């Protein structure tokens with residue numbers, strides 16, 4: 001019996017030694033130490049032994065059990081450690097590998113310019129107003145002192161949808177709509193950004209669809225000097241403190257007097273160069289004092305109220321600010337062009 005126990009111990013220790021994983025090790029445990037295992041079997045036969053031999057054999061059997069159990073525990077710790085090491089090796093992250101970049105879009109340059117202009121005028125107490133792009137002839141022309149058949153309608157070739165409906169040719173109808181909402185009471189102080197449409201042939205400086213920003217102030221005692229002061233602040237903030245503005249007499253049916261507003265050329269500082277075609281100035285917008293007829297049609301008493309308005313092409317402002325030579329870049333969706341206008345650049 002002694003020999004059998006020793007042999008079983010040897011056998012078990014060998015199997016433990018070669019066990020390659022926890023499952024195999026557990027199989028050895030069950031096989032040798034389990035209730036149906038050979039050691040238990042041997043112990044069952046102890047009844048046949050003499051009273052003298054019995055305790056000796058019992059002690060030996062316990063020794064064998066303890067040796068096998070201890071060896072299993074040791075091996076189990078080794079295998080568990082190896083399993084953790086293997087898992088760590090498998091899941092190791094190489095932090096030097098290049099990561100995946102998340103592609104974030106940039107605001108379109110025209111959106112950036114509009115937001116910049118909005119911020120500037122909101123800072124001066126203006127509100128942002130919007131209106132429909134499919135507009136009624138009345139708001140786009142008639143209420144702006146441009147009755148049907150007026151020759152000045154030719155200044156803005158239009159896309160008509162019906163006799164009375166068209167794609168708006170400028171953002172000025174929003175000033176009419178806003179004034180009508182004020183029930184003849186000032187002050188009105190708004191800017192209106194939005195898309196406009198004209199039957200112009202597309203070229204480097206013209207597009208059949210472009211963006212405008214309109215500005216309108218109506219209150220008591222508004223004078224031409226308020227207009228020029230406001231536009232000077234605008235020009236300096238948008239293009240630099242060294243810029244000057246120049247007002248040239250012009251004509252718009254909805255303003256009287258009317259002006260074209262030029263800003264001094266950045267390249268030659270007003271001396272004259274190729275960019276400004278030798279004039280020292282570049283035209284940026286149209287403006288003027290709101291015509292009394294327009295005030296009247298919008299419900300304001302021109303004897304009490306006066307106002308100024310201006311309208312600018314957003315693409316032309318962006319072209320001047322960023323040095324872009326062709327308006328079509330804004331609408332061609334060329335990613336190489338758009339990527340240059342980083343989200344935070346210039347803000």
Ligand code: FA5
Pocket residue numbers: 155156169170171172198200205206207208210212214252255284285286287288309310311312313314315316327
């Ligand atoms: C107007 O549209 C007037 N409503 C502006 C105005 C408002 C004057 C309030 C007085 C008071 P004009 O047609 O000049 O004016 O257009 C204004 C600006 O839009 C121009 O200075 C130019 O920058 C831009 N623009 C005009 N046509 C085009 C076009 N086809 N493509 C791109 N920009 C254009």
